[in-house]
Amino acid sequence: MTTSHYIAGRWVEGQGSDCISVNDPALGQPFAELMAASVAQVDQAVTAARDALPAWKNTSASERAAYLRGFAEQLGQRREALITLQMRNNGKPRHEAEIDLDDAIATFGYYAELAEQLPSKNRDVPLAAPGFSARTRLEPVGVVGLIVPWNFPLVTSAWKLAPALAAGCTVVLKPSEVTPLIEQAYGQIADALGLPAGVLNIVNGKAETGAALSNHNGLDKLSFTGSNSVGSQVMRSASAQCRPVTLELGGKSAIVVFDDCDVGQAVEWIVAGITWNAGQMCSATSRLLVQDGIADTLLPRLQAALEQLRVGNPLTEEVDMGPLTSQAQWLKVAGYFATAREEGLQRLAGGKALDRDGWFVSPTLYADVPKDSRLWTEEIFGPVLCARRFATEEQAIAEANDSRFGLVATVCSADPERAERVADALEVGHVWINSVQAVFVETSWGGTKGSGIGRELGPWGLSAYQSVKHVTRCLG
Ligand code: NAD
Numbered sequence: 001m002t003t004s005h006y007i008a009g010r011w012v013e014g015q016g017s018d019c020i021s022v023n024d025p026a027l028g029q030p031f032a033e034l035m036a037a038s039v040a041q042v043d044q045a046v047t048a049a050r051d052a053l054p055a056w057k058n059t060s061a062s063e064r065a066a067y068l069r070g071f072a073e074q075l076g077q078r079r080e081a082l083i084t085l086q087m088r089n090n091g092k093p094r095h096e097a098e099i100d101l102d103d104a105i106a107t108f109g110y111y112a113e114l115a116e117q118l119p120s121k122n123r124d125v126p127l128a129a130p131g132f133s134a135r136t137r138l139e140p141v142g143v144v145g146l147i148v149p150w151n152f153p154l155v156t157s158a159w160k161l162a163p164a165l166a167a168g169c170t171v172v173l174k175p176s177e178v179t180p181l182i183e184q185a186y187g188q189i190a191d192a193l194g195l196p197a198g199v200l201n202i203v204n205g206k207a208e209t210g211a212a213l214s215n216h217n218g219l220d221k222l223s224f225t226g227s228n229s230v231g232s233q234v235m236r237s238a239s240a241q242c243r244p245v246t247l248e249l250g251g252k253s254a255i256v257v258f259d260d261c262d263v264g265q266a267v268e269w270i271v272a273g274i275t276w277n278a279g280q281m282c283s284a285t286s287r288l289l290v291q292d293g294i295a296d297t298l299l300p301r302l303q304a305a306l307e308q309l310r311v312g313n314p315l316t317e318e319v320d321m322g323p324l325t326s327q328a329q330w331l332k333v334a335g336y337f338a339t340a341r342e343e344g345l346q347r348l349a350g351g352k353a354l355d356r357d358g359w360f361v362s363p364t365l366y367a368d369v370p371k372d373s374r375l376w377t378e379e380i381f382g383p384v385l386c387a388r389r390f391a392t393e394e395q396a397i398a399e400a401n402d403s404r405f406g407l408v409a410t411v412c413s414a415d416p417e418r419a420e421r422v423a424d425a426l427e428v429g430h431v432w433i434n435s436v437q438a439v440f441v442e443t444s445w446g447g448t449k450g451s452g453i454g455r456e457l458g459p460w461g462l463s464a465y466q467s468v469k470h471v472t473r474c475l476g
Contacts, residue, residue: 003034004034004180004181004184004202004204005037005041005045005202005203005204006184006187006190006200006201006202007037007041007044007045007048007201007202007203008044008045008048008051008197008198008201009048009190009191009195009196009197009198010197011187012041013035014034014035014036014037014038014041014204014205015035015037015038015040015041016035016036016037016038016039016041016205016208016209017036017038017208018035018036018177018205018206018208018209019033019034019035019036020033020034020035020036020177020180020204020205020206021033022034022089022179022180022181023089023178023326023327024088024089024091024315024358025089025090025091025322025323025324025325025326025327025330025358025359026088026091026312026313026314026315026316026322026323026357026358026359026360027313027357027358028327028357028358028359031088032181034180034204036177036204036205036206036208036209037203037204037205037209039208039209039212041203042172042203042205042209042212042213042216043212043216043218045172045201045202045203045213046143046145046172046201046213046216046218046219047218048197048198048201049143049144049170049171049172049198049199049201049218050143050170050218051198052170052196052197052198052199053140053142053143053169053170055196056168056169056170056196056199057139057140057168057169057170058168059168061115061116061117061118061119061166062115062116064115064165064166064168065112065113065115065116065166066112067165067193067195068108068109068111068112068115068162068165068166069108069109069112070189070192070193071108071161071162071186071189071193072105072106072108072109072112074189074192074193075101075104075105075108075154075185075189076105078185078188078189079101081185082097082101082154082182082185083097083098083101084097084315085181085182086100086101086153086154086182087314087315087322088315089178089179089181089182089325090150090151090153090179090182090277090322090325091278091313091314091322091323091324091325091358091359092277092314092322093314093319093320093321093322094314096276096277097314100152100154100155101154103154103155103158103439103441104154104155104157104158106441107155107158107159107162107441107457108158108162110162110441110442111162111163111165111166111461111462112162112166114163114166114459114462115166115167118138118166121136121138122135122136122137122138123135123136125470131474131475131476132472132473132474132475133472133473133475134470134471134472134473135470135471136468136469136470137468137469137470137471138167138466138467138468138469139168139466139467139468139469140167140168140169140465140466140467141167141169141220141221141244141465141466141467142169142170142219142220142221142467143169143170143171143172143218143219143220143221144160144164144169144170144171144172144219144220144221144222144223144465145171145172145174145213145214145216145219145221145222145223146160146161146164146171146172146173146174146222146223146224147174147210147213147214147222147223147224147225147226147234148160148173148174148175148176148183148224148225148226149176149178149225149226149227150175150176150177150178150179150325150326151277151280151281151282151325151381152277152281153175153176153179153182153183154182154183154185156225156248157173157175157183157186159445159456159457159461160173160223160225160456161173161186161200163456163461163462163464163465164223164465165199165200166462166465167462167465167466169220169221169465170198170199170200170201171199171200171201172201172202172203172213172219173186173200173201173202173203174202174203174204174205174209174210174213175202175204177204177205177206177209178325178326179325180204183202184202186200186202187200187202207230210230210234211233211237214233214234214237214238215237215240217241219241219243220243220244221243221244221245221246221465222234222237222238222243222244222245222246223245223246223248223454223464224245224246224247224248225247225248225249225282226248226249227249227250228249228250228379228450231247231249231452234247235247235453245453245454246446246452246453246454246455246456246464247452247453247454248282248445248446248447248451248452248454248456249282249405249407249447249450249451249452250282250379250381250405250407250450250451251282251283251284251379251405251406251407251408251447251451252286252287252377252378252379252403252404252405253283253284253285253286253287253405253407253408253409253410253428254285254287254288254289254399254400254403254409254410254426255269255270255273255285255287255288255289255409255410255411255412255436256289256390256396256400256409256410256411256412256413256422257270257288257289257290257291257294257298257412257413258291258294258393258396258411258412258413258414258415258418259291259292259293259294260413260414260415261294261412261413261414262414263294263297263298263301264301265412265434266294266298266412267298267301267302267305268305269410269412269434269435269436270285270288270302270385271302271305271306271309271363272436272437273285273286273410273436273437274286274363274383274384274385275306275309275320275321275363275383276437278321278322278323278324278325278361278382278383279363279380279381279382279383279384280324280325280329280381280382281381281437282379282407282451283407283408283430283437284381285408285409285410285436286379286380286384286385286386287376287386287388287400287403288302288385288386288387288388289387289388289389289390289396289399289400290387290388290389290390291389291390291391291396292389292390292391295387295389299348299365299367299387300348302348302349302365302385302387303348303349303365306349306350306362306363306364306365306385307349307350307363309321309363311354311360311362311363312360313358321363321383323358323359323360324359324360324361324382325359326359327359329359329381329382330353330359330360330361332380332381332382333361333380333381333382333384334353334361336374336375336378336380336382336384337351337352337353337361337364337384339374339375340366340373340375343370343373343374343375345366345369345373345375345386346366346367346368346369347364347365347366348365348366348367349362349363349364349365350362350363350364350365350383350384351364351366361382361383362383363383363385364382364383364384364385365385365386365387366384366385366386366387367387368387368388368389369386369387369388371388371399371402373386376388377403377404379405393418393421393422396422397422397425397426400426401425401426401427403449404449404450405447405449405450405451406427406428406429406447406448406449406450406451407428407429407430407446407447407448407451407452408428408429408430408431408432408447409423409426409428409430409431409432410431410432410433410435410436411423411426411431411432411433411434412433412434413433413434416433419433419434420433427448427449428447428448428451429444429445429446429447429448429451429455430443430444430445430446439457440457441457441458442457442458443457443458444456444457444458444460444461445457445461446460
């Protein structure tokens with residue numbers, strides 16, 4: 001049983017009613033347990049954050065930047081432990097766990113720099129009207145609740161924590177109950193750096209704990225990453241209290257492959273876009289649109305590439321893909337395999353759970369999937385790729401945009417002008433041309449349509465935690 005809640009600068013045991021098992025998905029076995037935070041403990045965490053706000057928001061931007069650099073450094077010092085924990089609890093292959101850690105480190109470093117630039121953003125505003133002066137102040141939004149999922153625990157939390165702290169907000173973070181140990185590093189680092197008590201609080205738990213946080217009337221904003229169904233509940237809580245919310249939700253993203261592509265290179269991009277993190281990515285490019293002229297060559301090579309992937313336990317084997325992270329996710333993906341059989345889909349690869357301990361499935365490809373198939377329209381969150389063919393650029397754009405989601409897309413073409421034109425026409429928040437899943441902290445992250453509200457990363461990620469104030473003075 002681990003003590004895993006960080007409230008007002010102290011580690012405390014959970015007093016909630018839920019016992020949370022922390023599992024190794026490659027074995028399908030628990031390796032730790034913790035008690036969830038109670039509703040009263042969530043309240044204590046919000047109160048601690050509120051008490052800490054006046055002093056924290058008045059620290060200098062350079063002081064906050066120094067803490068953020070400290071987070072980056074201390075993450076680096078915990079490198080091996082954090083990589084191993086992600087491999088063990090998420091089932092990530094080592095190289096993916098390393099990328100996640102490096103992403104989190106880069107995020108803290110980037111927002112340290114942005115924090116240092118803050119004073120220059122508070123500036124005089126030239127007015128056309130005579131007799132008045134005006135100036136802008138960018139102020140922290142206040143006390144912020146941060147609720148995150150399990151698929152990229154270090155990264156998703158860093159994308160929220162770093163800009164929130166840089167802006168001068170105080171926070172209550174609720175990690176996912178599937179991966180509750182990984183973000184404890186952020187509390188341990190806060191301790192090591194002497195971050196003032198209450199600036200960062202961490203409460204663990206399931207839906208009850210999340211709801212206690214998102215319903216709490218002591219928050220000034222809530223930033224949520226997760227499923228659409230929970231996102232809409234979080235939005236209802238925010239609307240009941242008329243307060244802002246950022247929502248990073250699901251996706252069903254397209255990868256569009258034109259027939260001028262190098263087939264071998266396209267196959268690599270397609271495989272990475274659906275098998276990294278075992279396909280458990282909001283940004284998985286799970287709808288393949290392949291042009292007629294290349295489809296008959298590409299699909300067999302894609303099938304072979306998926307079948308050759310090494311799937312196994314990242315802690316004990318050299319693997320390209322690990323297990324699904326939770327039993328619930330494994331059952332969900334298996335449910336889609338059953339649906340595919342009922343719908344009579346043409347299966348080119350996979351489509352089954354692996355016959356071994358743990359929550360493994362094989363990388364899966366269905367071809368010529370009808371547009372109304374549930375597998376074409378719904379987010380599966382596993383290594384399950386559905387393919388359709390297209391003839392023209394217009395048809396590719398129309399099919400890619402025909403989704404209730406709008407998170408990302410990938411365009412593969414040897415013609416740069418066409419690739420840029422298609423990228424501009426896609427109704428999504430982020431497009432990759434001839435690359436896959438490359439996320440840089442300077443760019444933005446977030447979706448259109450059902451994929452959410454607001455943006456993370458870049459200067460937009462900081463703005464999400466800032467409120468604009470103008471002071472206008474009569475000079476007369
Ligand atoms: P989830 O919605 O089930 O859970 C997300 C978080 O919400 C968890 O911490 C959970 O405990 C909490 N929660 C559950 N019920 C709650 C409630 N009633 N009130 C408040 N909080 C509650 O999502 P998940 O299964 O952890 O993650 C997978 C989903 O996240 C996928 O849909 C994926 O696309 C999405 N996601 C989106 C992004 C993005 O950037 N757009 C990134 C990662 C994951």
